[in-house]
Amino acid sequence: MQIDLRTVSxxxxxxxxxNIARRIGADxxxxxxxxxxxxxxxxxxxxxxxxxxxxxxxxxRARTAVKMADWYSFKDPRQFYYGAxxxxxxxQQDTAxxxxxxxxxRGLAATLPEEIRDTVLKMLIPLRHVAWxxxxxxxxxxAYGYGTAFTQPCIYQSMDQLGIAQxxxxxxxxxxxxxxxxxxxxxxxxxxxxxxxxRYVEDTMxxxxxxxxxxxxxxxxxxxxxxxxxxxxxxDVLSSKGxxxxxxxxxxxxxxxxxxxxxxxxxxxxxxxxSPENKEILGRWTTAxxxxxxxxxxxxxxxxxxxxxxxxxxxVVQQFNARMAKAxxxx
Amino acid sequence: MDMQxxxxxxxxxxRYAVMTRGLDWKPSYQKMxxxxxxxxxxxxxxxxxxxxxxxxxxTMDAYWKYQAEKERKLYAIIDAFNQNNGHLNVTDARYLNxxxxxxxxxxxxxxxxxxxxxHVGRQFPGPGPxxxxxxxxxxxxxxxxxxxxxISNYNKYYNGMHDFHHxxxxxxxLSVPKSFFDDAITAGPFEFMVSIxxxxxxxxxxxxxVPFVSGAAYNGDMGTMTFGFSAQSDExxxxxxxxxxxxxxxxxxxxxxxxxxxxxDKWTWRGYRVLTLVAMMMDYMLPKRTMSWKEAWEVYFxxxxxxxxxxxxxxxxxxxxxxxxxxxxxxxxxxxxxxxFYNYAAASNFHTWMPxxxxxxxxxxxxxxxxxKYYRPRMEFWREEAAKGNRFYNKTLPMLCQTCQIxxxxxxxxxxxxxxxxxxxxxxxxxxxxxxxxxxxxxDEPEKYVQAWLPVHQIYQGNxxxxxxxxxxxxxxxxxAVLKYYNLEFGRDNLDFDISEDKKNFAEWRGQATKNV
Amino acid sequence: xxxxFIALQTNEETRPIVEAIIQDNPDCTVNEQPAMVKIxxxxxxxxxxxxxEELIGRPYDLQELQVxxxxxxxxxxxxxxxxxxxxxx
Numbered sequence: 001m002q003i004d005l006r007t008v009s010x011x012x013x014x015x016x017x018x019n020i021a022r023r024i025g026a027d028x029x030x031x032x033x034x035x036x037x038x039x040x041x042x043x044x045x046x047x048x049x050x051x052x053x054x055x056x057x058x059x060x061r062a063r064t065a066v067k068m069a070d071w072y073s074f075k076d077p078r079q080f081y082y083g084a085x086x087x088x089x090x091x092q093q094d095t096a097x098x099x100x101x102x103x104x105x106r107g108l109a110a111t112l113p114e115e116i117r118d119t120v121l122k123m124l125i126p127l128r129h130v131a132w133x134x135x136x137x138x139x140x141x142x143a144y145g146y147g148t149a150f151t152q153p154c155i156y157q158s159m160d161q162l163g164i165a166q167x168x169x170x171x172x173x174x175x176x177x178x179x180x181x182x183x184x185x186x187x188x189x190x191x192x193x194x195x196x197x198x199r200y201v202e203d204t205m206x207x208x209x210x211x212x213x214x215x216x217x218x219x220x221x222x223x224x225x226x227x228x229x230x231x232x233x234x235x236d237v238l239s240s241k242g243x244x245x246x247x248x249x250x251x252x253x254x255x256x257x258x259x260x261x262x263x264x265x266x267x268x269x270x271x272x273x274x275s276p277e278n279k280e281i282l283g284r285w286t287t288a289x290x291x292x293x294x295x296x297x298x299x300x301x302x303x304x305x306x307x308x309x310x311x312x313x314x315x316v317v318q319q320f321n322a323r324m325a326k327a328x329x330x331x
Numbered sequence: 332m333d334m335q336x337x338x339x340x341x342x343x344x345x346r347y348a349v350m351t352r353g354l355d356w357k358p359s360y361q362k363m364x365x366x367x368x369x370x371x372x373x374x375x376x377x378x379x380x381x382x383x384x385x386x387x388x389x390t391m392d393a394y395w396k397y398q399a400e401k402e403r404k405l406y407a408i409i410d411a412f413n414q415n416n417g418h419l420n421v422t423d424a425r426y427l428n429x430x431x432x433x434x435x436x437x438x439x440x441x442x443x444x445x446x447x448x449x450h451v452g453r454q455f456p457g458p459g460p461x462x463x464x465x466x467x468x469x470x471x472x473x474x475x476x477x478x479x480x481x482i483s484n485y486n487k488y489y490n491g492m493h494d495f496h497h498x499x500x501x502x503x504x505l506s507v508p509k510s511f512f513d514d515a516i517t518a519g520p521f522e523f524m525v526s527i528x529x530x531x532x533x534x535x536x537x538x539x540x541v542p543f544v545s546g547a548a549y550n551g552d553m554g555t556m557t558f559g560f561s562a563q564s565d566e567x568x569x570x571x572x573x574x575x576x577x578x579x580x581x582x583x584x585x586x587x588x589x590x591x592x593x594x595x596d597k598w599t600w601r602g603y604r605v606l607t608l609v610a611m612m613m614d615y616m617l618p619k620r621t622m623s624w625k626e627a628w629e630v631y632f633x634x635x636x637x638x639x640x641x642x643x644x645x646x647x648x649x650x651x652x653x654x655x656x657x658x659x660x661x662x663x664x665x666x667x668x669x670x671x672f673y674n675y676a677a678a679s680n681f682h683t684w685m686p687x688x689x690x691x692x693x694x695x696x697x698x699x700x701x702x703x704k705y706y707r708p709r710m711e712f713w714r715e716e717a718a719k720g721n722r723f724y725n726k727t728l729p730m731l732c733q734t735c736q737i738x739x740x741x742x743x744x745x746x747x748x749x750x751x752x753x754x755x756x757x758x759x760x761x762x763x764x765x766x767x768x769x770x771x772x773x774x775d776e777p778e779k780y781v782q783a784w785l786p787v788h789q790i791y792q793g794n795x796x797x798x799x800x801x802x803x804x805x806x807x808x809x810x811x812a813v814l815k816y817y818n819l820e821f822g823r824d825n826l827d828f829d830i831s832e833d834k835k836n837f838a839e840w841r842g843q844a845t846k847n848v
Numbered sequence: 849x850x851x852x853f854i855a856l857q858t859n860e861e862t863r864p865i866v867e868a869i870i871q872d873n874p875d876c877t878v879n880e881q882p883a884m885v886k887i888x889x890x891x892x893x894x895x896x897x898x899x900x901e902e903l904i905g906r907p908y909d910l911q912e913l914q915v916x917x918x919x920x921x922x923x924x925x926x927x928x929x930x931x932x933x934x935x936x937x
Binding site: 342343344386387388389393397400401536537540541545548549556560563564566567568570571574578621634635637638639641642644645 | 850851852853855857881882883884909911912914915916917918919920921922923924926927928935936937
């Protein structure tokens, strides 16, 4: 018996948009990730060339040395479209908020051993500037890259890094006052330990090739920094010395990185598998930027790791190489 | 034991300052002009980026929280709408044509806005505007996607939307909105902010969204209404960004004022020309009308924009000159546009029709100075001819304006009986314009506008046929070849509503839904 | 004096907000439109956190307003305690 008269069964004329059907090979229901991603970027018949870059079209495959027959071969394993992305982050932000409350309400910041607090202020807080650099670099990849499948995750990455810079700022304000931020910035600008990293970040800001920038920022630098700082130093070394509250405050970063590396690895894998030329270019970029990133991170890691720095950094580099090998990138 | 030292709680402004501009530093390993290479060439002088006033001060944690709440609500409504065949609740299947216009004309622009704000968000050396621009870049991909997701269900049941990305890049009239955004994103970063951030988002967005979304609400389209209002909530942030940018640039250096004035003049006109599509949508395509185009223009531009320009007067900015011509056109714009689409309905991705008696009476009452005198007679004539089986679909291609790319359909300011033509000779070629304002825009930057991909020229040059087409063969039908290139199906995606599959299916489905079978 | 305005979606969350705005801006004009309520005021309009909190009986962050906001007109100044829309001329 029909109860709700409006719930009639009518046969749809089609199940998705034509461009999606062409790509998935049949007219069948498509996911919101697919409908929100595939062919979103305009492809042909552009009206004017950018006055700021007259040698290229508005969106131009030639801005990078990486060649793809189809830039929609990339797939974000997280299948993030805006809605899925914000819901995921809002959930993580709930956890982060609860962690901050927990640490704050119980006065746990004050129970930190002086040495740990000192290490955190010296090593973690200046990293807000590195995250800020990544915010900017990922905006650049999003702006100048080709195809929504490749560029879309970069705006998410960009804003995530802004969020991370802001979480680090909150850690600083929890452990100290605004002057803590000034001290960290002075270190970032002047202390020898930070100059290699600052140079790295500034050098990436002038990379014109969006894919090389992706490698230098999201693959090489973050691929070493996050495992080294958040997983190794904070979650292992500092936690074992009474720094667990700090690990709670940076849980967002740890969880976040475990998630985004799936995307960076999938992107590298797809691009490398496309052609021997891509593989060679990616291998070259990854090796060069990895070596620079590792060298830049050593003096920063030394703040927390002292004599164990070389050993633990080498371990992180090794894990990184294994990841790249798995993605088919020769390093 | 509470060892915590009571710390000074930072207010919203201070807290936001340390969370954004405190992150920035002055580089020393690379030069500023290498990191921000596009800052000088437009001639805008910025002396102190720190003078920037942040309007809404959202940190990312709050952004995620509130935006996720909006998304949850929005998708819950979309799901419910789809599950209940919500499309059958719209007033009249003619309404669906506004949705077609929107998805193929407007949604792709949201995407360009996303990329454009990523670009300027990367390029501005000031951390305040940069963060605001990047947040907008993130919002804009939201708008593009929520629109596609909301309209996806309509596409399953109705024609004309099935390949909207493809259409946006190709269909003749869609080059009007496309070239508008292409123009903005290819301009310098400061002009982009004035064009989109200010002129479009602040001055004109209410004219696009509020009537469209209220129109959706009036016409029973819950899905569109919901994404529309949900997108508008971000728009409030974008509008204040646009206004702050203008004030900031103007305050920085008096030499910026004439440059900004030229941009405001240009972009108000460019935007207004794109809104021609909205004007005809409001007056002709919504089965249940909210307000007339003329009324909307009076409320949202003349009144509201008037207040804005009065406020900006202290910086030396005045109301754009084109406002005078727009005021003269407001009695005519929608009628001239709808007549044109009625003419070219064979080459479009939506259906057309002539207003019925009641609708004509509404048009007469809203346009007492123009409708009965100039437009009703021709529409009645067309209606009669169609009833007699003489429906005429124009298959000859119209001349386009080199700047706005609209066919040359507009009349002389002050004389609605005479088509307005302007032309310019440039480097041995002749260029045509619909108005003094479009002509002036061309003359200010001829090297840019000669590049325009004009659909009519492209068709005549043979660039809009499927690959392998031989236009020299006997009996070649150019319209059929162009429709193939557009991926539009003759008789299904185009022509009059009365003979459409949409009309037939809607009636049948609604019959099933409202009667016992 | 020019008109400033704020428009909100009509729903349960905005009902007390609209009430608070009317309380704090006694000369404002309220326009009910389909699914939306638009409030006009001459020259200036204030949305105060405390007034909203009194009406809803819980702490309120003015940034929550974003969820139901449709459009605004005027210059904006927002602090923890109030959101002001105004024209200078």
